[in-house]
Amino acid sequence: MKTIIEPFRIKSVEPIRMTTREERERLLKEAGYNLFKLHSDDVLIDLLTDSGTSAMSAAQWGAVMTGDESYAGAPSFYRFEAAVRDLMDFKHIIPAHQGRAAEHLLFSLIAKPGLVIPSNTHFDTTRGNIEAAGAEALDLPIAEGKIPSLDHPFKGNMDLAELERLMAERGEDVPCVMMTITNNAGGGQPVSLENIRGAAEIAHAHGKPFFIDGCRFAENAWFIKLRENGQQDRSIKEIVRDTFRVSDGMTMSAKKDAFANIGGWLALNDDSLAEQARTRLIQTEGFPTYGGLAGRDLDAIAQGLTEIVDEDYLRYRVRTNAYIAERLDEMGVPVMKPAGGHAVFVDAREWLSHIPPLEYPGHALACALYEEGGIRGCEIGTVMFGRKPDGSEEPARMDLVRLAMPRRVYTQSHADYIVEVFEELAARKDDIRGLKIVKEPPMMRHFTAEFEPL
Numbered sequence: 290m291k292t293i294i295e296p297f298r299i300k301s302v303e304p305i306r307m308t309t310r311e312e313r314e315r316l317l318k319e320a321g322y323n324l325f326k327l328h329s330d331d332v333l334i335d336l337l338t339d340s341g342t343s344a345m346s347a348a349q350w351g352a353v354m355t356g357d358e359s360y361a362g363a364p365s366f367y368r369f370e371a372a373v374r375d376l377m378d379f380k381h382i383i384p385a386h387q388g389r390a391a392e393h394l395l396f397s398l399i400a401k402p403g404l405v406i407p408s409n410t411h412f413d414t415t416r417g418n419i420e421a422a423g424a425e426a427l428d429l430p431i432a433e434g435k436i437p438s439l440d441h442p443f444k445g446n447m448d449l450a451e452l453e454r455l456m457a458e459r460g461e462d463v464p465c466v467m468m469t470i471t472n473n474a475g476g477g478q479p480v481s482l483e484n485i486r487g488a489a490e491i492a493h494a495h496g497k498p499f500f501i502d503g504c505r506f507a508e509n510a511w512f513i514k515l516r517e518n519g520q521q522d523r524s525i526k527e528i529v530r531d532t533f534r535v536s537d538g539m540t541m542s543a544k545k546d547a548f549a550n551i552g553g554w555l556a557l558n559d560d561s562l563a564e565q566a567r568t569r570l571i572q573t574e575g576f577p578t579y580g581g582l583a584g585r586d587l588d589a590i591a592q593g594l595t596e597i598v599d600e601d602y603l604r605y606r607v608r609t610n611a612y613i614a615e616r617l618d619e620m621g622v623p624v625m626k627p628a629g630g631h632a633v634f635v636d637a638r639e640w641l642s643h644i645p646p647l648e649y650p651g652h653a654l655a656c657a658l659y660e661e662g663g664i665r666g667c668e669i670g671t672v673m674f675g676r677k678p679d680g681s682e683e684p685a686r687m688d689l690v691r692l693a694m695p696r697r698v699y700t701q702s703h704a705d706y707i708v709e710v711f712e713e714l715a716a717r718k719d720d721i722r723g724l725k726i727v728k729e730p731p732m733m734r735h736f737t738a739e740f741e742p743l
């Protein structure tokens with residue numbers, strides 16, 4: 290069979306409220322041309338993020354009902370711990386309310402001024418937590434990872450020669466080496482098992498721990514199975530276990546590859562670090578057997594982890610993005626290649642080359658997608674990264690629009706609709722105008738800034 294169908298039936302639905310173009314133009318204007326300020330029921334297809342937006346399964350909703358809300362020692366925690374350990378065999382598994390809380394726990398303990406933490410590419414919140422502790426967050430992606438149009442099987446890989454050089458020159462300033470799988474900020478691109486092992490080896494040779502930000506570990510494992518030599522006959526679970534076997538701990542957002550709407554964890558092998566993390570957890574998140582979550586959330590995660598490693602699901606998941614990216618590519622829309630695991634990234638700076646970077650081509654495209662078709666994506670470019678700490682403004686390295694796919698939420702006809710909206714835009718793309726910022730906060734401006742079209 291040629292068609293890869295959604296490997297599920299839909300038992301419970303959420304209606305989409307239809308809107309007209311005129312309505313959307315008004316709503317976007319009222320929102321100060323900031324898509325974060327829209328009410329989500331004014332959005333037809335919401336591709337703002339794949340985080341916390343998954344459709345839970347009937348089995349997960351069933352598990353929610355078995356959640357035990359005891360303050361300490363709830364069976365829900367032990368089910369959660371066993372489900373994590375089945376995939377990632379760490380000694381200490383510490384729940385947290387989401388990924389960034391786990392990052393905060395870790396980096397508030399190991400990051401300090403004068404230290405540097407390398408990664409293939411840190412996600413924003415990881416960077417934020419490292420910098421908040423006074424340390425430097427250093428990205429060392431491979432050169433291929435920086436060129437959107439270039440095809441490469443493991444574009445999320447870390448540049449191991451650069452890592453080796455950093456460790457040789459400044460090893461004593463490096464408290465740990467991180468790896469983000471998949472590489473979200475680098476386009477949802479996978480990291481090979483070989484690269485993960487190589488980075489771990491370098492860290493360990495210098496006596497440093499190696500940690501994985503594992504948010505999209507199952508998508509990464511699927512790419513390894515498809516693309517890495519010798520992995521084709523192995524199960525996703527085996528690949529996942531191999532991935533984490535070489536690491537000393539992980540941070541996780543269960544809002545991604547655990548099909549949960551909230552949750553996360555920090556896992557560690559080091560007893561003393563785990564004890565310090567648990568003490569801090571009690572101070573900031575909650576007792577170590579719930580970590581800021583309800584027992585029912587822990588059960589939803591435990592069940593979700595058994596479902597995420599299903600190959601039929603992963604095949605459909607990754608194919609949806611590839612399908613959209615291929616149609617856009619055929620149409621001449623420049624997309625990040627190959628398609629990532631959780632999102633399609635469009636190179637707006639190239640497609641809307643008549644809009645200079647400081648007039649925000651990525652943001653202009655995101656606004657046009659909403660006005661044209663009610664699609665909400667997210668600019669990853671100059672609006673997000675252009676304002677420097679000294680107050681100056683510079684173009685970001687790229688101006689991309691990320692269309693992130695919620696898990697198990699949209700169907701093939703939604704994918705076709707997204708392609709059609711791009712077809713409409715392609716016909717009049719030279720009329721899409723840039724924007725100027727009329728109001729912005731001192732930092733993280735993309736969430737709250739207000740704009741006017743030029």
Ligand code: F0G
Pocket residue numbers: 337338339340387388389390412414415469473474502504541542543544552553693
């Ligand atoms: N690490 C990565 C790679 C992420 O993509 C995210 C979240 C986090 C950590 C933080 O997890 O949201 O549970 O606190 N990414 C979302 C996104 C927000 O839209 O890409 P969190």
